[in-house]
Amino acid sequence: MNPRAIATEAKLLLIGIPVFLWTILPVYHMVLFAISPKDSAFAGNLWPDHPTLNNFAVVLQQKHYYLNHFWRQLSNSLVIAVATGAITLFIATCAAFAISRLKVRGGRIVMNLALFTYFIPAAFLAVPMYRTMGLYGLLNSQWALILAMVTLASPYAIWVLKQGSDTLPEELDEAAYVDGASALQLFRLVYLPLMVPSLVAVGTYALLLAWNEYLYAFLLLSKDTEVTLAVALGNFLAADDSPWELLMATGLIYALPPAAIYYTFKRYMVGGLTEGAVKS
Protein backbone atom coordinates (compact mmCIF):
# COMPACT_ATOMS: atom_id res chain seq x y z
CA MET A 1 0.00 0.00 0.00
CA ASN A 2 1.32 3.41 -0.86
CA PRO A 3 1.05 6.29 1.65
CA ARG A 4 -1.84 7.88 -0.23
CA ALA A 5 -3.98 4.75 -0.03
CA ILE A 6 -3.20 4.47 3.70
CA ALA A 7 -4.29 8.08 4.18
CA THR A 8 -7.59 7.34 2.40
CA GLU A 9 -8.23 4.28 4.58
CA ALA A 10 -7.41 6.31 7.69
CA LYS A 11 -9.87 9.00 6.64
CA LEU A 12 -12.59 6.42 6.06
CA LEU A 13 -11.91 4.87 9.47
CA LEU A 14 -12.06 8.32 11.02
CA ILE A 15 -15.63 8.58 9.75
CA GLY A 16 -16.55 4.92 10.28
CA ILE A 17 -15.61 4.64 13.97
CA PRO A 18 -17.72 7.61 15.16
CA VAL A 19 -20.62 6.41 13.00
CA PHE A 20 -20.33 2.97 14.61
CA LEU A 21 -20.26 4.36 18.17
CA TRP A 22 -23.09 6.82 17.50
CA THR A 23 -25.32 4.07 16.07
CA ILE A 24 -24.62 1.39 18.60
CA LEU A 25 -24.40 3.29 21.89
CA PRO A 26 -28.12 3.61 22.80
CA VAL A 27 -28.74 0.03 21.65
CA TYR A 28 -25.75 -1.28 23.59
CA HIS A 29 -26.93 0.63 26.64
CA MET A 30 -30.35 -1.03 26.34
CA VAL A 31 -28.81 -4.50 26.12
CA LEU A 32 -26.38 -3.69 28.96
CA PHE A 33 -29.27 -2.76 31.26
CA ALA A 34 -31.34 -5.74 30.19
CA ILE A 35 -28.64 -8.26 31.15
CA SER A 36 -27.35 -6.56 34.31
CA PRO A 37 -28.58 -7.07 37.87
CA LYS A 38 -30.15 -3.92 39.26
CA ASP A 39 -27.25 -2.68 41.42
CA SER A 40 -24.64 -3.25 38.71
CA ALA A 41 -26.69 -1.43 36.07
CA PHE A 42 -27.11 1.60 38.26
CA ALA A 43 -23.41 1.79 39.14
CA GLY A 44 -22.65 3.20 35.69
CA ASN A 45 -20.60 0.20 34.55
CA LEU A 46 -19.68 0.15 30.87
CA TRP A 47 -19.38 -3.59 30.81
CA PRO A 48 -21.72 -6.20 32.36
CA ASP A 49 -19.70 -7.65 35.28
CA HIS A 50 -22.23 -10.32 36.07
CA PRO A 51 -24.40 -10.81 32.99
CA THR A 52 -27.68 -12.49 33.86
CA LEU A 53 -30.89 -13.47 32.13
CA ASN A 54 -32.77 -12.98 35.37
CA ASN A 55 -34.47 -9.78 34.17
CA PHE A 56 -35.97 -11.65 31.25
CA ALA A 57 -37.20 -14.39 33.60
CA VAL A 58 -38.94 -11.75 35.74
CA VAL A 59 -40.56 -10.22 32.66
CA LEU A 60 -41.68 -13.49 31.13
CA GLN A 61 -43.14 -14.69 34.46
CA GLN A 62 -44.81 -11.30 34.99
CA LYS A 63 -43.25 -11.05 38.45
CA HIS A 64 -43.40 -7.30 38.82
CA TYR A 65 -46.15 -4.79 39.41
CA TYR A 66 -45.47 -3.06 36.07
CA LEU A 67 -45.50 -6.34 34.22
CA ASN A 68 -48.64 -7.99 35.54
CA HIS A 69 -50.16 -8.14 32.06
CA PHE A 70 -47.01 -8.61 29.99
CA TRP A 71 -48.24 -11.55 27.91
CA ARG A 72 -51.64 -9.98 27.41
CA GLN A 73 -50.07 -6.73 26.24
CA LEU A 74 -47.67 -8.56 23.93
CA SER A 75 -50.58 -10.36 22.32
CA ASN A 76 -52.54 -7.08 22.09
CA SER A 77 -49.63 -5.57 20.18
CA LEU A 78 -49.52 -8.59 17.91
CA VAL A 79 -53.27 -8.72 17.24
CA ILE A 80 -53.46 -4.99 16.54
CA ALA A 81 -50.42 -5.05 14.24
CA VAL A 82 -51.65 -8.08 12.27
CA ALA A 83 -55.19 -6.69 11.98
CA THR A 84 -53.84 -3.32 10.82
CA GLY A 85 -51.61 -5.03 8.25
CA ALA A 86 -54.43 -7.19 6.89
CA ILE A 87 -57.10 -4.48 6.73
CA THR A 88 -54.71 -1.93 5.22
CA LEU A 89 -53.62 -4.46 2.63
CA PHE A 90 -57.23 -5.18 1.70
CA ILE A 91 -58.36 -1.55 1.48
CA ALA A 92 -55.25 -0.32 -0.30
CA THR A 93 -55.08 -3.14 -2.84
CA CYS A 94 -58.73 -2.65 -3.80
CA ALA A 95 -58.33 1.13 -4.11
CA ALA A 96 -55.06 0.95 -6.06
CA PHE A 97 -56.53 -1.61 -8.48
CA ALA A 98 -59.64 0.52 -9.02
CA ILE A 99 -57.61 3.70 -9.58
CA SER A 100 -54.74 2.31 -11.61
CA ARG A 101 -56.25 -0.55 -13.66
CA LEU A 102 -59.98 0.15 -13.81
CA LYS A 103 -59.43 3.92 -14.10
CA VAL A 104 -62.47 4.59 -11.94
CA ARG A 105 -63.87 8.09 -12.37
CA GLY A 106 -62.64 10.42 -9.65
CA GLY A 107 -59.71 8.09 -8.98
CA ARG A 108 -57.28 10.99 -9.25
CA ILE A 109 -59.18 12.90 -6.59
CA VAL A 110 -59.15 9.90 -4.26
CA MET A 111 -55.41 9.52 -4.83
CA ASN A 112 -54.83 13.19 -4.01
CA LEU A 113 -56.96 12.98 -0.86
CA ALA A 114 -54.92 9.97 0.20
CA LEU A 115 -51.65 11.76 -0.49
CA PHE A 116 -52.87 14.76 1.46
CA THR A 117 -53.69 12.52 4.43
CA TYR A 118 -50.23 10.98 4.16
CA PHE A 119 -48.68 14.42 4.55
CA ILE A 120 -50.71 15.57 7.55
CA PRO A 121 -48.30 15.23 10.48
CA ALA A 122 -49.66 12.27 12.46
CA ALA A 123 -49.55 14.12 15.78
CA PHE A 124 -51.84 16.85 14.38
CA LEU A 125 -54.59 14.36 13.65
CA ALA A 126 -54.27 12.62 17.02
CA VAL A 127 -56.43 14.90 19.15
CA PRO A 128 -59.34 15.27 16.67
CA MET A 129 -59.17 11.53 16.04
CA TYR A 130 -59.26 10.88 19.79
CA ARG A 131 -62.36 13.06 20.16
CA THR A 132 -64.21 11.53 17.23
CA MET A 133 -63.40 8.01 18.40
CA GLY A 134 -65.11 9.08 21.63
CA LEU A 135 -68.16 10.24 19.65
CA TYR A 136 -68.23 6.93 17.78
CA GLY A 137 -68.13 5.10 21.12
CA LEU A 138 -64.93 3.29 20.15
CA LEU A 139 -62.64 4.66 22.88
CA ASN A 140 -60.90 1.95 24.92
CA SER A 141 -61.76 -0.59 22.26
CA GLN A 142 -58.87 -2.05 20.29
CA TRP A 143 -60.87 -1.35 17.14
CA ALA A 144 -60.24 2.35 17.71
CA LEU A 145 -56.48 1.82 17.46
CA ILE A 146 -56.74 -0.63 14.56
CA LEU A 147 -58.94 1.76 12.56
CA ALA A 148 -56.75 4.75 13.40
CA MET A 149 -53.66 2.86 12.24
CA VAL A 150 -55.42 1.73 9.07
CA THR A 151 -56.29 5.38 8.43
CA LEU A 152 -52.65 6.40 8.84
CA ALA A 153 -51.19 3.47 6.91
CA SER A 154 -53.47 3.18 3.90
CA PRO A 155 -52.60 6.45 2.06
CA TYR A 156 -48.95 5.48 1.66
CA ALA A 157 -50.00 1.89 0.94
CA ILE A 158 -52.33 3.00 -1.87
CA TRP A 159 -49.67 5.24 -3.29
CA VAL A 160 -46.96 2.57 -3.39
CA LEU A 161 -49.37 0.01 -4.85
CA LYS A 162 -50.59 2.46 -7.48
CA GLN A 163 -47.01 3.26 -8.48
CA GLY A 164 -46.26 -0.46 -8.80
CA SER A 165 -49.49 -1.15 -10.60
CA ASP A 166 -49.00 1.65 -13.14
CA THR A 167 -45.85 -0.07 -14.37
CA LEU A 168 -47.71 -3.28 -15.35
CA PRO A 169 -48.30 -3.23 -19.12
CA GLU A 170 -51.74 -2.24 -20.42
CA GLU A 171 -51.71 -5.27 -22.76
CA LEU A 172 -52.19 -7.57 -19.76
CA ASP A 173 -55.69 -6.22 -19.19
CA GLU A 174 -56.55 -6.43 -22.86
CA ALA A 175 -55.24 -9.99 -23.18
CA ALA A 176 -57.22 -11.01 -20.11
CA TYR A 177 -60.30 -9.37 -21.55
CA VAL A 178 -59.91 -11.11 -24.91
CA ASP A 179 -59.59 -14.41 -23.04
CA GLY A 180 -62.96 -13.67 -21.46
CA ALA A 181 -61.76 -12.92 -17.94
CA SER A 182 -63.92 -10.70 -15.74
CA ALA A 183 -62.57 -7.65 -13.91
CA LEU A 184 -62.43 -9.65 -10.69
CA GLN A 185 -60.60 -12.52 -12.38
CA LEU A 186 -58.04 -10.05 -13.68
CA PHE A 187 -57.65 -8.78 -10.12
CA ARG A 188 -57.26 -12.24 -8.60
CA LEU A 189 -55.35 -14.14 -11.27
CA VAL A 190 -53.21 -11.51 -12.97
CA TYR A 191 -52.92 -8.44 -10.78
CA LEU A 192 -52.34 -9.92 -7.30
CA PRO A 193 -49.62 -12.41 -8.31
CA LEU A 194 -47.69 -9.70 -10.16
CA MET A 195 -47.94 -7.30 -7.25
CA VAL A 196 -46.52 -9.64 -4.58
CA PRO A 197 -43.32 -7.63 -3.88
CA SER A 198 -45.27 -4.40 -3.38
CA LEU A 199 -47.88 -6.21 -1.29
CA VAL A 200 -45.16 -7.58 0.99
CA ALA A 201 -43.67 -4.10 1.36
CA VAL A 202 -47.02 -2.48 2.12
CA GLY A 203 -48.22 -5.18 4.52
CA THR A 204 -44.95 -5.05 6.45
CA TYR A 205 -45.06 -1.26 6.53
CA ALA A 206 -48.57 -1.21 8.04
CA LEU A 207 -47.75 -3.99 10.49
CA LEU A 208 -44.62 -2.24 11.77
CA LEU A 209 -46.38 1.13 11.91
CA ALA A 210 -49.04 -0.31 14.22
CA TRP A 211 -46.61 -2.32 16.35
CA ASN A 212 -44.36 0.73 16.87
CA GLU A 213 -47.13 3.26 17.48
CA TYR A 214 -47.10 5.01 20.84
CA LEU A 215 -49.07 8.29 20.68
CA TYR A 216 -52.33 6.94 19.26
CA ALA A 217 -52.07 3.81 21.39
CA PHE A 218 -51.90 5.68 24.68
CA LEU A 219 -54.61 8.13 23.62
CA LEU A 220 -57.11 5.56 22.42
CA LEU A 221 -56.56 2.73 24.91
CA SER A 222 -56.33 2.96 28.66
CA LYS A 223 -57.15 -0.29 30.49
CA ASP A 224 -54.05 -2.24 31.53
CA THR A 225 -55.37 -5.40 29.93
CA GLU A 226 -56.21 -3.66 26.65
CA VAL A 227 -53.13 -1.53 25.98
CA THR A 228 -50.25 -2.51 23.72
CA LEU A 229 -46.75 -3.22 24.94
CA ALA A 230 -45.68 0.20 23.66
CA VAL A 231 -48.03 1.92 26.12
CA ALA A 232 -46.96 -0.42 28.90
CA LEU A 233 -43.34 0.62 28.32
CA GLY A 234 -44.32 4.28 28.45
CA ASN A 235 -46.12 3.66 31.75
CA PHE A 236 -42.77 2.86 33.39
CA LEU A 237 -42.11 6.59 33.26
CA ALA A 238 -44.90 7.20 35.75
CA ALA A 239 -42.57 6.80 38.72
CA ASP A 240 -39.00 7.84 39.42
CA ASP A 241 -38.06 4.57 41.06
CA SER A 242 -39.12 2.44 38.12
CA PRO A 243 -37.18 -0.78 37.54
CA TRP A 244 -35.22 0.40 34.49
CA GLU A 245 -33.47 -2.95 34.06
CA LEU A 246 -36.86 -4.63 33.65
CA LEU A 247 -38.02 -1.88 31.33
CA MET A 248 -34.98 -2.40 29.13
CA ALA A 249 -35.47 -6.19 29.13
CA THR A 250 -39.12 -5.73 28.14
CA GLY A 251 -38.08 -3.11 25.57
CA LEU A 252 -35.62 -5.54 24.03
CA ILE A 253 -38.31 -8.22 23.72
CA TYR A 254 -40.59 -5.61 22.18
CA ALA A 255 -37.92 -4.34 19.77
CA LEU A 256 -36.70 -7.69 18.44
CA PRO A 257 -39.68 -8.78 16.28
CA PRO A 258 -39.89 -5.55 14.25
CA ALA A 259 -36.11 -5.47 13.79
CA ALA A 260 -36.15 -9.09 12.60
CA ILE A 261 -39.01 -8.36 10.20
CA TYR A 262 -37.28 -5.23 8.97
CA TYR A 263 -34.02 -6.99 8.21
CA THR A 264 -35.82 -9.95 6.60
CA PHE A 265 -37.82 -7.77 4.24
CA LYS A 266 -35.21 -5.04 3.88
CA ARG A 267 -34.97 -5.56 0.14
CA TYR A 268 -38.69 -4.89 -0.28
CA MET A 269 -38.86 -2.20 2.39
CA VAL A 270 -36.05 -0.02 1.10
CA GLY A 271 -37.22 -0.38 -2.50
CA GLY A 272 -40.77 0.54 -1.59
CA LEU A 273 -39.75 3.33 0.72
CA THR A 274 -37.34 4.98 -1.68
CA GLU A 275 -39.87 4.76 -4.44
CA GLY A 276 -42.60 5.96 -2.15
CA ALA A 277 -40.93 8.64 -0.14
CA VAL A 278 -39.09 10.58 -2.77
CA LYS A 279 -39.12 10.76 -6.50
CA SER A 280 -36.72 13.29 -7.81
Add this chain to the structure above:
Amino acid sequence: MSTVAITATTEATATAPAGGVWPAAQLWGVVLVVPYVLVFVVFVLYPVCYGFWIARRPETYVNLFDDPIFARAIVNTLVFLIVGINLKMVVALFLSNFFVQPRWWIRSLAVLFILPWALPSIPTILSIRFMLNPEWGLVNAVIFRLTGDDGPNWLNDPTLALALAIVTHIWKSLPFWTLILISGRLAISKDLYESAAVDGATAWQTFRYVTWPSMRTLYLTCTILSMIWTLGDFNSVYLLTGGGPADLTHVLATLGIRYLRLDSVDLSMAAIVVALPLVLPLIYFMMKRLSR
Protein backbone atom coordinates in the same frame (compact mmCIF):
# COMPACT_ATOMS: atom_id res chain seq x y z
CA MET B 1 -76.46 -9.18 -23.70
CA SER B 2 -73.11 -9.66 -25.35
CA THR B 3 -73.83 -7.07 -28.04
CA VAL B 4 -74.61 -4.51 -25.39
CA ALA B 5 -71.43 -5.40 -23.62
CA ILE B 6 -69.39 -5.02 -26.77
CA THR B 7 -70.90 -1.64 -27.66
CA ALA B 8 -70.32 -0.45 -24.17
CA THR B 9 -66.72 -1.59 -24.45
CA THR B 10 -66.07 0.23 -27.70
CA GLU B 11 -67.54 3.35 -26.23
CA ALA B 12 -65.44 3.03 -23.12
CA THR B 13 -62.25 2.47 -25.08
CA ALA B 14 -63.12 5.34 -27.35
CA THR B 15 -63.54 7.80 -24.52
CA ALA B 16 -60.83 6.42 -22.27
CA PRO B 17 -58.34 4.57 -24.44
CA ALA B 18 -55.93 4.06 -21.55
CA GLY B 19 -58.22 1.78 -19.56
CA GLY B 20 -61.69 0.69 -18.61
CA VAL B 21 -61.63 -2.26 -21.00
CA TRP B 22 -64.40 -3.95 -19.01
CA PRO B 23 -68.01 -2.99 -19.38
CA ALA B 24 -68.50 -3.35 -15.67
CA ALA B 25 -65.16 -1.72 -14.89
CA GLN B 26 -66.63 1.53 -13.59
CA LEU B 27 -69.04 -0.30 -11.32
CA TRP B 28 -66.32 -2.55 -9.92
CA GLY B 29 -64.04 0.44 -9.67
CA VAL B 30 -66.52 2.24 -7.47
CA VAL B 31 -67.12 -0.84 -5.32
CA LEU B 32 -63.37 -1.33 -4.78
CA VAL B 33 -62.60 2.29 -4.00
CA VAL B 34 -65.47 2.71 -1.52
CA PRO B 35 -63.71 1.09 1.49
CA TYR B 36 -60.93 3.65 1.39
CA VAL B 37 -63.29 6.56 0.78
CA LEU B 38 -65.29 5.45 3.83
CA VAL B 39 -62.15 5.33 5.97
CA PHE B 40 -61.20 8.78 4.71
CA VAL B 41 -64.60 10.34 5.42
CA VAL B 42 -65.11 8.74 8.84
CA PHE B 43 -61.57 8.98 10.23
CA VAL B 44 -60.00 11.95 8.44
CA LEU B 45 -62.59 14.32 7.01
CA TYR B 46 -65.01 14.23 9.93
CA PRO B 47 -62.33 14.56 12.65
CA VAL B 48 -60.70 17.46 10.77
CA CYS B 49 -64.05 19.29 10.39
CA TYR B 50 -64.87 18.55 14.02
CA GLY B 51 -61.46 19.93 15.01
CA PHE B 52 -62.09 23.18 13.12
CA TRP B 53 -65.49 23.43 14.76
CA ILE B 54 -63.99 23.02 18.24
CA ALA B 55 -61.46 25.75 17.44
CA ARG B 56 -64.04 28.15 15.98
CA ARG B 57 -64.25 30.73 18.82
CA PRO B 58 -61.98 33.82 18.60
CA GLU B 59 -61.51 33.83 22.41
CA THR B 60 -59.70 30.52 22.07
CA TYR B 61 -57.01 32.18 19.98
CA VAL B 62 -56.69 35.05 22.46
CA ASN B 63 -56.12 32.51 25.24
CA LEU B 64 -53.69 30.59 23.09
CA PHE B 65 -51.54 33.61 22.31
CA ASP B 66 -51.63 34.59 26.00
CA ASP B 67 -50.03 31.27 26.90
CA PRO B 68 -46.22 31.70 27.03
CA ILE B 69 -45.83 27.95 26.57
CA PHE B 70 -47.43 28.23 23.14
CA ALA B 71 -44.98 30.89 21.97
CA ARG B 72 -42.14 28.83 23.35
CA ALA B 73 -43.41 25.72 21.55
CA ILE B 74 -43.54 27.61 18.24
CA VAL B 75 -39.94 28.76 18.69
CA ASN B 76 -38.86 25.24 19.67
CA THR B 77 -40.61 23.79 16.63
CA LEU B 78 -38.86 26.24 14.32
CA VAL B 79 -35.48 25.50 15.89
CA PHE B 80 -36.21 21.79 15.55
CA LEU B 81 -37.08 22.18 11.86
CA ILE B 82 -34.50 24.73 10.76
CA VAL B 83 -31.48 23.60 12.77
CA GLY B 84 -32.34 19.93 13.29
CA ILE B 85 -33.49 18.98 9.81
CA ASN B 86 -30.75 20.83 7.96
CA LEU B 87 -28.09 19.39 10.21
CA LYS B 88 -29.52 15.91 9.70
CA MET B 89 -29.73 16.24 5.93
CA VAL B 90 -26.20 17.57 5.59
CA VAL B 91 -24.87 14.66 7.65
CA ALA B 92 -27.00 12.24 5.61
CA LEU B 93 -25.61 13.68 2.38
CA PHE B 94 -22.08 13.35 3.71
CA LEU B 95 -22.66 9.77 4.88
CA SER B 96 -24.31 8.77 1.60
CA ASN B 97 -20.97 9.46 -0.02
CA PHE B 98 -19.18 7.49 2.70
CA PHE B 99 -21.39 4.41 2.45
CA VAL B 100 -20.92 3.96 -1.30
CA GLN B 101 -17.16 3.43 -0.85
CA PRO B 102 -16.44 -0.18 -1.80
CA ARG B 103 -15.05 -1.72 1.41
CA TRP B 104 -16.25 -4.89 3.15
CA TRP B 105 -16.34 -3.19 6.53
CA ILE B 106 -18.33 -0.24 5.23
CA ARG B 107 -20.92 -2.66 3.83
CA SER B 108 -21.21 -4.36 7.24
CA LEU B 109 -21.38 -1.00 8.97
CA ALA B 110 -24.23 -0.01 6.63
CA VAL B 111 -26.27 -3.00 7.83
CA LEU B 112 -25.70 -2.02 11.45
CA PHE B 113 -26.31 1.65 10.71
CA ILE B 114 -29.99 0.98 9.88
CA LEU B 115 -30.60 -0.32 13.40
CA PRO B 116 -31.97 2.96 14.89
CA TRP B 117 -34.54 3.10 12.11
CA ALA B 118 -35.44 -0.59 12.33
CA LEU B 119 -35.98 -0.58 16.10
CA PRO B 120 -39.17 0.91 17.60
CA SER B 121 -38.60 4.35 19.10
CA ILE B 122 -39.93 3.76 22.62
CA PRO B 123 -37.24 1.47 24.06
CA THR B 124 -34.36 3.23 22.27
CA ILE B 125 -35.44 6.75 23.22
CA LEU B 126 -35.99 5.63 26.82
CA SER B 127 -32.52 4.10 26.72
CA ILE B 128 -31.10 7.49 25.66
CA ARG B 129 -33.08 9.10 28.47
CA PHE B 130 -31.48 6.83 31.08
CA MET B 131 -28.05 7.36 29.61
CA LEU B 132 -28.53 11.06 30.33
CA ASN B 133 -29.73 10.62 33.90
CA PRO B 134 -27.56 12.97 36.01
CA GLU B 135 -27.02 10.59 38.94
CA TRP B 136 -26.50 7.13 37.51
CA GLY B 137 -26.64 7.61 33.75
CA LEU B 138 -23.88 6.21 31.60
CA VAL B 139 -22.89 9.57 30.13
CA ASN B 140 -22.22 11.25 33.44
CA ALA B 141 -20.54 8.11 34.79
CA VAL B 142 -18.05 8.34 31.93
CA ILE B 143 -17.58 12.08 32.47
CA PHE B 144 -16.93 11.46 36.17
CA ARG B 145 -14.40 8.75 35.40
CA LEU B 146 -12.52 10.91 32.90
CA THR B 147 -12.57 14.27 34.68
CA GLY B 148 -13.55 13.57 38.26
CA ASP B 149 -16.31 16.16 37.94
CA ASP B 150 -20.05 15.68 37.86
CA GLY B 151 -21.54 16.07 34.41
CA PRO B 152 -24.36 18.51 33.65
CA ASN B 153 -27.96 17.78 34.53
CA TRP B 154 -28.73 17.21 30.88
CA LEU B 155 -32.49 17.12 30.71
CA ASN B 156 -33.05 19.73 33.39
CA ASP B 157 -31.77 22.59 31.28
CA PRO B 158 -34.31 23.68 28.64
CA THR B 159 -31.73 24.51 25.97
CA LEU B 160 -29.72 21.33 26.49
CA ALA B 161 -32.89 19.26 26.70
CA LEU B 162 -34.21 20.61 23.40
CA ALA B 163 -30.81 20.10 21.78
CA LEU B 164 -30.80 16.51 23.02
CA ALA B 165 -34.32 15.95 21.70
CA ILE B 166 -33.03 17.09 18.31
CA VAL B 167 -30.05 14.75 18.65
CA THR B 168 -32.41 11.91 19.50
CA HIS B 169 -34.53 12.72 16.46
CA ILE B 170 -31.43 12.72 14.27
CA TRP B 171 -30.23 9.45 15.77
CA LYS B 172 -33.52 7.80 14.94
CA SER B 173 -34.15 9.11 11.42
CA LEU B 174 -30.66 9.65 10.00
CA PRO B 175 -30.44 6.06 8.62
CA PHE B 176 -33.64 6.47 6.62
CA TRP B 177 -32.55 9.67 4.86
CA THR B 178 -29.04 8.36 4.32
CA LEU B 179 -30.51 5.29 2.60
CA ILE B 180 -32.62 7.47 0.32
CA LEU B 181 -29.67 9.67 -0.56
CA ILE B 182 -27.49 6.58 -1.14
CA SER B 183 -29.98 5.36 -3.73
CA GLY B 184 -29.83 8.79 -5.38
CA ARG B 185 -26.04 8.73 -5.23
CA LEU B 186 -25.86 5.24 -6.79
CA ALA B 187 -27.98 6.44 -9.71
CA ILE B 188 -25.18 8.81 -10.79
CA SER B 189 -23.09 7.32 -13.59
CA LYS B 190 -19.68 6.00 -12.48
CA ASP B 191 -18.16 7.38 -15.69
CA LEU B 192 -18.63 10.91 -14.40
CA TYR B 193 -16.55 10.11 -11.31
CA GLU B 194 -13.90 8.39 -13.40
CA SER B 195 -13.48 11.35 -15.73
CA ALA B 196 -13.42 13.69 -12.73
CA ALA B 197 -10.59 11.57 -11.27
CA VAL B 198 -8.74 11.60 -14.60
CA ASP B 199 -9.05 15.39 -14.70
CA GLY B 200 -7.52 15.50 -11.22
CA ALA B 201 -10.55 16.97 -9.47
CA THR B 202 -10.34 17.35 -5.70
CA ALA B 203 -12.93 15.70 -3.44
CA TRP B 204 -14.73 19.01 -3.04
CA GLN B 205 -14.74 19.70 -6.80
CA THR B 206 -16.07 16.20 -7.47
CA PHE B 207 -18.86 16.81 -5.01
CA ARG B 208 -19.61 20.33 -6.26
CA TYR B 209 -19.65 19.57 -9.99
CA VAL B 210 -20.61 15.87 -10.18
CA THR B 211 -22.57 14.75 -7.11
CA TRP B 212 -24.46 17.89 -6.13
CA PRO B 213 -26.04 18.81 -9.51
CA SER B 214 -27.61 15.32 -9.72
CA MET B 215 -28.65 15.21 -6.07
CA ARG B 216 -30.00 18.73 -5.64
CA THR B 217 -33.66 18.01 -6.41
CA LEU B 218 -33.70 14.83 -4.36
CA TYR B 219 -32.03 16.62 -1.47
CA LEU B 220 -34.59 19.44 -1.48
CA THR B 221 -37.52 17.00 -1.64
CA CYS B 222 -36.07 15.01 1.25
CA THR B 223 -35.63 18.16 3.33
CA ILE B 224 -39.24 19.27 2.81
CA LEU B 225 -40.64 15.80 3.47
CA SER B 226 -38.53 15.47 6.58
CA MET B 227 -39.83 18.81 7.83
CA ILE B 228 -43.43 17.67 7.42
CA TRP B 229 -42.76 14.40 9.24
CA THR B 230 -40.77 16.08 11.97
CA LEU B 231 -43.72 18.37 12.71
CA GLY B 232 -45.51 15.15 13.67
CA ASP B 233 -42.60 13.72 15.65
CA PHE B 234 -44.13 13.28 19.07
CA ASN B 235 -41.85 10.59 20.47
CA SER B 236 -38.44 12.31 20.35
CA VAL B 237 -39.62 15.13 22.61
CA TYR B 238 -42.29 13.45 24.70
CA LEU B 239 -40.34 10.33 25.61
CA LEU B 240 -37.06 12.16 26.23
CA THR B 241 -38.10 15.31 28.10
CA GLY B 242 -41.88 14.98 28.47
CA GLY B 243 -42.00 18.64 27.41
CA GLY B 244 -40.15 19.61 30.57
CA PRO B 245 -38.43 21.15 32.41
CA ALA B 246 -41.30 23.52 33.20
CA ASP B 247 -42.97 22.84 29.84
CA LEU B 248 -40.14 24.68 28.08
CA THR B 249 -39.26 22.02 25.51
CA HIS B 250 -42.69 21.42 24.00
CA VAL B 251 -43.07 21.38 20.22
CA LEU B 252 -46.33 21.59 18.27
CA ALA B 253 -46.60 17.79 18.18
CA THR B 254 -46.59 17.48 21.99
CA LEU B 255 -48.47 20.70 22.74
CA GLY B 256 -51.79 19.17 21.65
CA ILE B 257 -51.43 16.45 24.27
CA ARG B 258 -50.50 19.00 26.94
CA TYR B 259 -53.71 20.97 26.31
CA LEU B 260 -55.69 17.75 26.22
CA ARG B 261 -54.32 16.89 29.68
CA LEU B 262 -55.28 20.38 30.87
CA ASP B 263 -58.76 19.67 29.56
CA SER B 264 -58.65 22.48 26.96
CA VAL B 265 -59.29 20.67 23.70
CA ASP B 266 -60.14 23.98 22.02
CA LEU B 267 -56.59 25.24 22.66
CA SER B 268 -55.14 22.00 21.42
CA MET B 269 -57.06 22.34 18.15
CA ALA B 270 -56.37 26.07 17.87
CA ALA B 271 -52.62 25.43 18.15
CA ILE B 272 -52.86 23.15 15.12
CA VAL B 273 -54.98 25.65 13.17
CA VAL B 274 -52.39 28.34 13.86
CA ALA B 275 -49.68 26.02 12.54
CA LEU B 276 -51.49 25.39 9.25
CA PRO B 277 -49.96 28.36 7.36
CA LEU B 278 -46.61 26.74 8.08
CA VAL B 279 -47.66 23.21 7.16
CA LEU B 280 -49.91 23.66 4.12
CA PRO B 281 -47.27 25.16 1.79
CA LEU B 282 -44.96 22.24 2.60
CA ILE B 283 -47.76 19.75 1.91
CA TYR B 284 -48.64 21.59 -1.30
CA PHE B 285 -45.02 21.39 -2.43
CA MET B 286 -44.91 17.64 -1.81
CA MET B 287 -48.26 17.01 -3.51
CA LYS B 288 -47.08 18.88 -6.61
CA ARG B 289 -43.92 16.85 -6.66
CA LEU B 290 -45.54 13.46 -6.16
CA SER B 291 -48.57 13.79 -8.44
CA ARG B 292 -46.47 14.72 -11.46
